Amino acid sequence: MTIKQIAELANVSSATVSKVMNGKDKNISEATRQRVLKIIEEEGYIPNGIAKSLKVKSTKTIGIILPDVMNLFFSELARGVEDMAEAKGYSIIICNTDNNEKKEQKYLQILQEKMVDGIIMTATESSANNIFCKFKTPMVLVDRDIDFGNKLGLIEVDNVEPAYEATKHLIDKGCKRIAFISSVKVNKTSVNRYIGYEKALLEAGQTIDENLVFLDSFSIESGCLGAQKILKDHKVDGIFCGNDLIAIGALKEIKERGLRVPEDIKIVGFDDISISRYVDPPLTTIKQPIYEMGNEAVNMLVDIIEAREVDMKRTLKACLVERQST
Numbered sequence: 001m002t003i004k005q006i007a008e009l010a011n012v013s014s015a016t017v018s019k020v021m022n023g024k025d026k027n028i029s030e031a032t033r034q035r036v037l038k039i040i041e042e043e044g045y046i047p048n049g050i051a052k053s054l055k056v057k058s059t060k061t062i063g064i065i066l067p068d069v070m071n072l073f074f075s076e077l078a079r080g081v082e083d084m085a086e087a088k089g090y091s092i093i094i095c096n097t098d099n100n101e102k103k104e105q106k107y108l109q110i111l112q113e114k115m116v117d118g119i120i121m122t123a124t125e126s127s128a129n130n131i132f133c134k135f136k137t138p139m140v141l142v143d144r145d146i147d148f149g150n151k152l153g154l155i156e157v158d159n160v161e162p163a164y165e166a167t168k169h170l171i172d173k174g175c176k177r178i179a180f181i182s183s184v185k186v187n188k189t190s191v192n193r194y195i196g197y198e199k200a201l202l203e204a205g206q207t208i209d210e211n212l213v214f215l216d217s218f219s220i221e222s223g224c225l226g227a228q229k230i231l232k233d234h235k236v237d238g239i240f241c242g243n244d245l246i247a248i249g250a251l252k253e254i255k256e257r258g259l260r261v262p263e264d265i266k267i268v269g270f271d272d273i274s275i276s277r278y279v280d281p282p283l284t285t286i287k288q289p290i291y292e293m294g295n296e297a298v299n300m301l302v303d304i305i306e307a308r309e310v311d312m313k314r315t316l317k318a319c320l321v322e323r324q325s326t
């Protein structure tokens with residue numbers, strides 16, 4: 001069924017059918033509008049989106065590429081993207097790379113083939129300064145700044161300052177042997193959190209003991225593994241975790257060793273994902289403006305797509321949320 005056939009059945013022009021479907025029907029009589037809508041419903045007509053996209057050279061679709069949709073950080077980020085995209089008349093396609101660079105490149109290719117109008121991406125933990133194939137699709141990176149060799153938008157959080165604040169909070173609580181468990185130093189996010197940790201320790205006259213640093217991935221398993229490895233041979237009284245999943249893993253390991261939080265070991269996370277206030281004890285963490293990051297990524301991307309003047313970098317603020325794990 002085509003627009004032309006609907007028009008013939010309704011005895012109107014194809015342009016009239018388009019206007020009724022696109023809500024641009026203020027100059028069309030109510031009787032005609034109702035007749036067209038009735039025939040569309042009876043015939044079960046669904047507009048051909050691809051044909052329309054080719055005609056207007058826009059799919060009104062945004063692709064979002066995320067490294068781990070099981071991590072509530074990215075679920076909340078996707079929510080912020082979806083709500084703002086919908087408010088601006090765009091639909092979204094969500095791609096999960098499982099932190100795998102090959103999948104990341106595959107999805108970049110697929111989204112371009114599907115002619116999305118723009119892409120929002122948080123890179124995998126190991127993607128760093130990859131010069132991907134040159135492509136023209138407008139793109140905004142969220143959170144993990146990497147050099148794609150193109151002029152890309154960036155929505156980020158200052159990571160050094162909150163990491164410094166998290167570590168200083170542990171020092172102020174009396175911790176003298178503070179460990180750091182985080183993702184590998186390949187991505188700037190993790191590098192900057194390490195810098196904040198190091199800055200607070202050195203400022204307090206504490207040395208950096210590399211035996212108390214475990215860098216793997218932003219996952220619960222890494223939190224368990226890191227705590228296991230560090231606590232096997234070393235005594236610590238505080239752990240700064242690169243994200244809340246790591247903190248949850250470390251919490252589990254600490255308890256399995258018969259140690260108490262915060263009495264024996266104090267813990268600080270990073271993100272403040274929705275579950276962090278419900279773990280036992282509720283997690284002291286750094287609250288990232290996750291939902292706002294998603295909103296702002298869409299605002300920036302749509303400005304780029306629709307060729308408006310836009311600052312290509314926006315840095316948002318994160319802050320310490322104190323709970324019972326310290």
Ligand code: RIB
Nearest residue numbers: 071073143189218243271
């Ligand atoms: O929890 C996932 C982590 O990856 C977050 O801290 C976020 O900043 C991203 O880098």
